[in-house]
Amino acid sequence: MDRVEFAHFLRARRARITPADVGLPAGARRRTPGLRREEVAQLAGMSADYYIRLEQGRGPHPSTQLLNALARALRLTSDERDHLYHLADQPPPVPNHPTGHVRPALLKLLDRLTDTPAQVLSDLGGILAQNPLASALFRGTLGRNIIWEWFARPETRELFPVEERAHHARAHVAHLRATAGRRRSPEVTDLVARLLAVSDEFRALWDAHEVAVRRADTKTVLHPTVGRIELDCEELLTPEHDQTLLLYSPRPGTDAAQKLELLRVVGTQDLGGSQETLSLFSAGVEPRPE
DSSP, X not given: OOHXXXXXXXXXXXXXXXXXXXXXXXXXXXXXXXOOHHHHHHHXXXXXXXXXXXXXXXXXXXXXXXXXXXXXXXXXXXHHHHHHHHHTTOOOOOTXXXXXXXXXXXXXXXXXXXXXXXXXXXXXXXXXXXXXXXXHHTTSOTTOBHHHHHHHOGGGGGGSOHHHHHHHHHHHHHHHHHHHHHOOOHHHHHHHHHHHHHOHHHHHHHXXXXXXXXXXEEEEEEETTTEEEEEEEEEEEEGGGXXXXXXXXXXXXXXXXXXXXXXXXXXXXXSTXXXXXXXXXXXXXXXXXX
């Protein structure tokens, strides 16, 4: 690992990003060009001390998971991300193979969507990025895998009405079936095997062999602060990265628009700081249970 060049590259990339680029307030008396080290650490989901040591050329050898988180936090292009991997003596992601790297243009779009909840999902259901309103709506789900959570941790279903849960379960499994048919990889095989082991419901739905790539849907979210919110969900595919941009808009004829505005004002203040403790996964898949 070329620690000196790695540190130089981190500092140079950090200096070119403004707080506005990543949805952070500029604050007063900002002397540092670009982002502060602590801000990059927060965006990457790591401790500030760890990141500072990396910029000083004395940190431990970073994992691919950490490199991917840094690439996302620093808004690196695919070429810059690969360079970061090379400097860390790690092989960059294989071209045309799904990764957790979200393109900077897509991240910038998320930053500008201030009145509409929006998320970027991997083809395995991993939440790779989301704007603050989506974080407030779904109570801090960044880094989690929605398919794993749905079947392995049924308490997460409490965000949705009972009458809609069967539909969402079928949609999750049909989408995963489509992914499994399109690409065969250890990540897909591992997720399916783990779901088969923990959920009888998943096993029954998987055996039905329903296949459907999600493109549009409706959802009702039961938010503990603002109540029932009815939403239209539009899913925009980015096939070259096997990722999906999800946009949640208020359903016509409901009070969802007013509730989203209230939620935007309230923000994530009731999430108990959970965003700081969530880890990022290159494919958005939960780690194996202990």
